[in-house]
């Protein structure tokens with residue numbers, strides 16, 4: 001999986017989570033079932049994690065230097081000593 005397909009999948013997952021979050025929250029407001037509120041909060045947590053992974057994937061594209069010790073460019077990880 002190359003760099004752009006990594007972030008494309010993460011963006012796709014983030015968009016899907018947003019749709020699922022909206023659906024679960026709407027269902028909670030329509031029905032008042034507290035389990036749906038809990039599920040929507042779970043999905044909100046998944047959105048946060050996907051956002052964190054997206055930031056990490058973008059940051060790992062940088063070449064390793066003094067301030068970025070690890071890089072994953074070109075499909076392999078490199079470390080700067």
Ligand SMILES: [Zn+2]
Pocket residue numbers: 042043046
């Ligand atoms: Zn989850």
